[in-house]
Amino acid sequence: MNIQYIRNCYGCGLCAIACPKRIINIELNNEGFYEPNITDITDCLDCGLCCEVCAYTHKELSLQCRTPKSYAAWSNDSIIRSECSSGGIGFELGRTLIGKGYHVCGVRYNTELARAEHYIATTIDELRPSIGSKYIQSYTINGFSSINRKQKYLVTGTPCQIDSFRRYIRKFHMEDNFLLMDFFCHGVPSMLMWRKYITDVEKKIGKLTYVSWRNKRTGWHDSWAMAIESEFNKKMPIGGNNDVLKYKREHFFYSRLSQGDNFYRLFLSDACLGKACYTDCKYKDLQSSADIRIGDLWGKTYSQNEEGVSAVLTFTSKGDELLKWCNCTLVEHPLEIVTEGQMKTCPQRGYIYNKAMAVLMDENATINDVASAIKLPLKLNNLMNILKHPSKLYSYIVNRMKKI
Ligand SMILES: Cc1cc2nc3c(=O)[nH]c(=O)nc-3n(C[C@H](O)[C@H](O)[C@H](O)COP(=O)(O)OP(=O)(O)OC[C@H]3O[C@@H](n4cnc5c(N)ncnc54)[C@H](O)[C@@H]3O)c2cc1C
Structure with a gap:
């Protein structure tokens, strides 16, 4: 077998x-x-x-879900909070564990290979590239194969990566040395889309040297924004003893979803996720094999917050204890508040996916061609959704009226 x-x-x-x-x-x-x-x-x-060790071929998760504890959380370090995707809890957990002698297996973006990849951080400096979500599938092999069985680790990843990872460490009797963290996961988009996207950006600004997927320049709620640095953008030393932001990010190329960014339009409309994300994701909402799950706390309770708040679930006492050691503010809330706004089921794969994939697989097509191909079907789809749900119809009409 x-x-x-x-x-x-x-x-x-x-x-x-x-x-x-x-x-x-x-x-x-x-x-x-x-x-x-x-x-x-x-x-x-x-x-x-x-x-x-393959989570895809097993029906059951490797950790049976007990009712988790649920928190809103954010880093007490305002610079970290501003750089991270939500409240900076991913980084704070890593920083705390490095202080306790752990290594961290997290994800950084490799500009040479144009991919996200798992790697091992042994110091706070090495942990920095893991800050921020990279909304593409990570290549795990280099990171996972560097794990030394005698060392202790925090391993972060998508829920499916973490489910397989727990199977692996359990099989080799290493579970005690590991703390596993996943996140509420929307799904991962095709690398064909990412490559077309950066080809388009590089035509405008030259070879990319740094990419941040989430940028809070105009607030956390409008942080679906790419901030990209290229060989032609100047790096400005920030001076002082600020050891986190080594450079002023003044010369970034910015592209926001609210202004029509093509990466986010395709990613968030579920146009080109992995097939398994549509049909075999067993990890929505509370389903996890991790000790800790993090995400954005998008609900009503923090709707006025623009610095970023992480949603945190702890599934094990080990995970809960670790959270309390971190340099962060924790507010315990009922689950409905912490998970409000998270996907509860898998997205649908249909006509839009087929259309997007056909254009993505055409080597000569650009990212604009892909976005144009799905524009009308997406509008129709959204309209159908609005008509199916009277509450959405009401807010749609109110929003349209506001714009007039
Ligand atoms: C593909 C993807 C889909 C997501 N979908 C949702 C969602 O539907 N709802 C939601 O609330 N949150 C989602 N998140 C998580 C969210 O974007 C933030 O990572 C989360 O809010 C934690 O923020 P933070 O400020 O604590 O993160 P940070 O402190 O910035 O830490 C980010 C952590 O994520 C890890 N990471 C980054 N990119 C990847 C990657 N490609 N693969 C594996 N691990 C990675 C890093 O190693 C780091 O540990 C998603 C993240 C990714 C990568």
């Missing part, structure tokens, strides 16, 4: 890490998602380890 017939899975890479013969490669498939490939099947020992 092996993963040779597994296609369109989570692409978490744990099968490759577990394989004793190292014959599994993780590569992008033709739709732009990571997938395992066995290089030489004649070398397979038929040990079944690749399937054993």
Whole structure:
């Protein structure tokens, strides 16, 4: 038994890490998602380890969900809070654990390879590139394969990556050395889309040297914004003893969803997520195999907050204890408040997906071509949704009236 017939899975890479013969490669498939490939099947020992650690092939999660504790949280360090995607809890958990001798396996963006990837941070300085969400699927192999079984780690990732990861550390009796953190996950978009997007940006500003997906310049609620630095943008030393922001980010190229950014239009409209995100995501809402889950606390309670508030769920006492050691403010709230606004079910894959994928797979098409191809179907879809839900119809009319 092996993963040779597994296609369109989570692409978490744990099968490759577990394989004793190292014959599994993780590569992008033709739709732009990571997938395992066995290089030489004649070398397979038929040990079944690749399937054993694979969350995609198991119905049950590796951690059975008990009712979690739920919090609003934010870093007490205002600079960290301003740089992170929501309240900066991801960074604060890492910083606290590094202080306790742990290493952190998080995600950074590699501008040379134009991909997000897991890596190991052993110092606070090394942890900095993990700040902020990279809204693309991460390549896990370098990070996961550098894990030393005798060391303690915080491992962060999408819920599906973390579910497989728990299976892996349980299989090799290492669970005590690990603390696992995932996030409420919308899904991951195709790398074909990301590549077309950056090709378009690079035409305008030259080779990218830094990318931040979330930028709070005009507040947290309007933080669906790319802030991009390129070889032509100057870096301005900020001076003083500010050790977090090494440079003033004054010369960034900014592109916001509210002004029609193509990456966010395609990502947030669910036009080109991984097939597994539509049909096999078992991790919405409270379903998690992590010790801690983080996300944006988008609900009414913090609707006036513009600095960023993290939603935090702790599923284990280990996770809850760690949270209390961090340099952050914690407010316990009922689950309905903390999870308000989160997706409760998987998105639908239909006509818009087929249309977007067909254009994405055309090598000559640009990101504008993809966005144009789905513009009308998306409008129709939104209209249908509004008509199906009277409450949405009411707020739609109110919003239109305000604009007149
Ligand atoms: C693909 C994706 C989809 C998401 N969907 C939702 C959602 O639907 N609802 C919601 O509330 N939040 C979602 N988030 C999480 C959200 O964007 C913030 O990461 C979260 O609010 C934590 O913010 P923070 O300020 O504490 O994060 P930070 O302190 O900035 O930490 C971010 C953490 O996320 C990890 N990370 C970053 N990019 C990736 C990646 N591509 N793959 C794996 N790990 C990564 C980093 O290693 C770091 O630990 C999503 C994140 C990603 C990457």
